Amino acid sequence: MHDLIHEMGLNIAREKGSRRWRLEDIEDEPKAVEGLLLSFDYDENISPCIEAFKQMTKLKMLIVKYRVHHLCSSKSHQESIEAFKDIDIVNYLPRSLMVLKFSYYPWSKLYFPMEMKKLTYLDLSSSKSLLKTPNFAMMPNLVNLNISNCKALETIHPSVGNLTKLVKLNLGHCNLAKLLSFNQEMKSITHLDLGCCSPLLETPNFATMPNMEYLNLSNCKKLKEVHLSFENLRKLVSFDFHGCSNLEKLPSLNQEMKGITRLNLKNCSSLLEVPNFAMMPNLKFLRLSKCEKLKVIHPSFGNLKELVSFDFHRCCNLEKLPSFKQEMENILYLDLTDCSSLLETPSFAMMPNLKFLRLSKCEKLKDIHPSFGNLKKLVSFDFHGCSNLEKFPSFNQEMKSITDLDLTDCSSLLETPNLL
Template sequence: MASITPSQSSSTRKFTYDVFLSFRGEDTRKNIVDHLYHWLKQKGLHTFKDDERLEKGQPIAPTLLQAIQESRFAVVVFSKTYASSTWCLDELAKIMECKEKLNQVVVPIFYNIDPSQVRKQTGRSFEEAFAKHEENFKDDEGKAKVERWRKALKEAGNISGHHLEGDEYNGFEIRCINAVIADISKQLPPPPSVHKSLVGLESRLEEITTKLKVWDEDVKLVLGLWGMGGIGKTTIARVTFDRFSSGFDGSCFLYDIRKHGLEASQEKLLSKVLKENSIHIDNAEEGIQMIQKRLEWKKVLIVLDDVDHRDQLDKLVGDGEWLRNGSRVIITTRDRHLFTQFSVIECYEVKKLEEEKALELFSWHAFKKENPKNGFEDLSTSFVAHAGGLPLALKVWGSSLCGQTDQKVWESKLEKIKGIRDGEVVEKLRISYDGLDEECKEVFLDIVCFFRGKRRDVIEEVLDGCKLNPVANISMLIDRCLLFEYDWHRIHMHDLIHELGLNIAREKRSRRWRLNHLDDEPKAVESLLLSFKCDENISLCIEAVKQMTKLKMLIVGYHKCDLCSSEEMDIMSCLPRSLVVLKFQSYRGPNPSFPMEMKKLTYLDLSSSDSLLNTPNFAKTPNLEMKNITLIDLRFCSSLLETPNFTMMPNLKYLYLSKCEKLKEIHPSIENLTKLVKLDFNKCRSLEKLPSFNQEMKNITHLELKSCSSLIETPDFALIPNLEYLNLSQCKKLKQIHPSIGNLMELVKLNLNKC
């Protein structure tokens, strides 16, 4: 067994897993361990559970020893036959070694066994098990091993754990599991990414924890956080949510309430708390009734962020009286008067940072340490003074100066700030934008105008089509505190940063996101969002688009509106030759018609176009060249019968066709797309076979075939040698998998579940 050196016990050690589960499979796999694993995953705790163990007569696998060492917590489920498994005992010995040398937290569960039996190795099952061990391990090395097992059991039995049959749980597994998860959750450190943001907020978090009274399950409570924009309300709410959410039956953090429709917010609230994805709400009145009916029996934690209107509270939590005891609601707002409708509420004003804490926060972002660098003390103090205790300004300014060692640059930025009146917070933040290079500025403004709240991978794919190097630039913008990532990798920004970006975009005039701006210098427009409402004149929009000869990116969307297919076709027919990105989701026509020349197009998204029968057959339009196109997204086109002829797009890299349920075959020209990287055919239920590649496709790394329930055979993997991800789960008619799958040396993830 590998030993651990004390140097490995550093508090900065990175963990692969939150929890390692140690258990005896025949006793517990199908009951408490299965339930515990399910709820650990539901609470977002990354858990290692060995489902393929073969315990009899085999030494413990090295991968298990490594998994134990790389876990923050070890949950050991002691059962009657636990000690009969040398595998389990080796695991336990390793766990107790990690407890001693790495400060691993051990959480014992005593399942149908008394802790004293574990501690003393008594009781029939433990006594018989050790009698066999002592019989089988008679040499000196074996005797030492048995003694190590006994020592580990004694130490583990002395730890205050969870006794299922004890007075606290009386045999109720779910009650025990909830306590185990709460035990783990309260010992989890905050995510490393929030440490800098917490500077100056620690004492406030302690005060808020006291006000929330999370330990009191006999009351329901609403906590209102109020204060000016950029003061840190959302940060405090987020950290509080992360710290306590696992102790509730369900939880939801709703960002930016005022930026989203009530029905959408209601759907998200129910989906998050109930963990259901199929919830649909037609109107807000129906929504609040559904919320109260479905959640009144659950202990919930709900955060409503950035509320600015009473109607938002009425339609999301009402007066709060319906909440079950033990539930908590946290509201952030700039308007304290919104709290008057609640009978049980604690109010907390988030105030500006004191000078000492403000300097510390600025220093963490500017110098990556607690105090200013030598020679920069006075300049740092001046920036802090002009920030006026506002955390957002301190983060943004500090991040924009990080790594800058030329004091003249610092002085120049400081002079710009001094020239702006004290009340104009947004304008003071502009120095962070001014310090970006031109490409990074373009990415920032595109996200501000078109992609706020969208998934990072989607944004990167679109902007990659525009050759804007989005992966590096988004990371840069996050480092500069102009963007942040949250909620399943969605990209967001503070309201004040958003306002800054919109002001800059209005100055530049090359981006339009409102229809009433279209007739203002249309020839200057390079990026356009057409978001239609029912009462808008579509023909005027079409005329404006015809004049946009520099247009590079067009995004078409609807807001409770259905265009007729002829209007959509009119938009399609007037697309300019300059277009690089076209996102036209939910297109209503059966056959889209493109203009003759689209040489610059790199990104085409017609996803969720339910009426689409055929994609454009580019091969039948000889003058139509699409050699630059790298991505086609036709996901959720439920009526699609055939794919396009790929002959005219030799540089295609990404092809998304998931949930095209009527699609039966792929055009054979796909065989010539040697630059393909990713193919997604998830839930193409009518697809019977894939084309046989006639040449090596070295660039394909991702092949998604999940739920292709009509698929009979797989392709020859010898021609896809660098495949890293392959999903064949739920391909129920699959007769055979090509034997060349054994030669996929780069394969990282393979799913054959329910084949």
């Protein structure tokens, strides 16, 4: 459950004790109700509750569970559905409402007849029939807005650009080709999710969101470029572009982005160049797998001393990695599987704590850097399908940690390693 809903529920519980409202209680005392869960998942007639809803003038939190495939077939349950359809529930929402969670909202639009100044949380996710969002001018203090997975959504009301208190905006899995412009600086936004908006052609201007921390643009398959203002997101912690198959490059980074610890560019099959890693010195997790057009890695990669894991598997045009300029003692995992053009491995002397090494199907690889013999903490290494590999470097010490070794289909191998 989202933190805001959880906190709201606790506050109501503190004020009212641990009393549980039954249907007959709600029918008798609707004006006392502050939190309500309307669930259509169970075979129960909740028609009286729906009628009593009109009198709930103190309601602060409303959660509606409405999913057609969960509906039961009893007469009482069908009566509940019909009652719910007949009442225009939004017309009876009180001004006191703070949380409205209504996933699978069954109608094409949502209209608020009056200003809802206390509403801070609105969730309309997975509303398959929703064509238009409400006018957000009627809820100026929204903090969290979730309209993800609304596949039929055609437009977002331009008033969303005035929600200056918005912290989290989730539009993932919507079929939106572009976003509306934000009319003023949105200093509160820290989370923006546009993942799987496959028709998306352009990103918003990030200059209006200077405090962004988490950005998800994964699987935006038509996206070719990212707005230049991206370079100014100095507070960014994580950004995910995986599956952006038309993206060729990211904007240049002209200032340090010290907060970034995760970068995911997996399946960016058109990517021609990676960013300058000198601008993200605290990067820990890097995924560049299946970037099939990528030929070189920026030399600044060799200075990522905080790096724990990097994955370059199926970068089939990559010939080599940059030299490491300092010890990368945090690196535990390295995956270069299916890098079929790879001619040489990096020097392992700079990653003394490496535990897992994947070099399978590196078909042009003929030898391994001699420093490989010093990886005393290695647990598993996989070289299967390295058809040109003839031998391994000598091991200079006992490799007690190794539990898994795969040399399958190394058809040119003349001798196996001595594992002491």
